[in-house]
Amino acid sequence: MTTKLPLSRLLIMAAAVVFSGLTLAAPAAAAPTGACPDVQVVFARGTGEPAGIGRVGQSFVDALRPLASGKSIDVYAVNYPATRDFLRAAEGANDASLFVQNMAATCPDTSIVLGGYSQGAAVIDAIAVAQTPTLGFTQPMPATVADHVAAVAVFGNPSIRLLGGPLTALSPLYGSKTIDLCNGADPVCSNGNDVAAHSLYGESGLTTQAAQFVAGRLAGAAPITTLSGRG
Structure with missing residues (x-):
């Protein structure tokens, strides 16, 4: 599949298979400091999770902080x-x-990190892929914004299964700075049937793997385009 697929199909097909019922307690997102941070994480939670960044998002951020070499993170x-x-x-x-x-x-000197889990991964797919408004999405990002995005980390991404490939392959602007992880036989992002795997991204170590990838990007490491965490 290519990025020529309309966003309407991306959102409908990707989000429609995301499992609900993941009503897992999660800490609220960190409040803005008022000053420009070194790193700004923007994370979209999964279906059914309470407001905030969700369990997977929090696990990812918690793993990233000690790896970020003293950088401030909002x-x-x-x-x-x-x-x-x-x-x-x-x-x-x-x-x-x-x-x-x-x-x-x-904050032009701030390094932006995009992230999402499950339906939230489909949200990130949309802003990383869509170039024109469609189906309620009215704010496609100018290409120049990509220069400010250091890394993208998505988990349990429906596009892997439904669109034939991960975000690394779907987005010319963001693919080379993306890690798109699927936990084993998670049915949302693979052809497997391990429903429990969809809620175990922190426990499986994949949020730590993503944090290591992002930390490398923040430190100026070369882009990593392989997808070592797929099932």
Whole structure:
């Protein structure tokens, strides 16, 4: 599959297979400091998780902080319903896009990290792939914003199974700076049937793997394009 697929198909197909019922407690996202941070994480939670960045997002951020070489890290939780009304994922894409564009404009030296889990991964797919408005997504990001995004980390991404490949292959601007991880036979992102695997990204070590990848990107390491965590 290629990036020529319309965003409408991406959002509907990707989000429609995301499992609900993952109502797992999660700490709230860190509040903005008011000053430009060294690193700004923008994370979209999965279906059914309470407002914030969710369990997977928190596990990822917790793993990243000690690896970031003393850099200050702020966290923004993408504001969207994350319900089974999957078309409303476009609200998350709009919110994430506007936040990232504003951050790039007001804090041009800040390294932005995009992340998402499950339906939240589909939100990140949208802003990384779409070039024109469609199906409620009205805020595609200018190509120049990609220069401010240091890394992308997505987990349990439906596009791997439904669109035939990970975000690394779908996005010319962001693919080379992306890690797209699927936990074993997680049915959301693979042809497997291990439903429990979809909720075990922290426990499986994949959030740590993603944090190591992102830390390398933040330190100026060469882009890694292989996908070592897929099932």
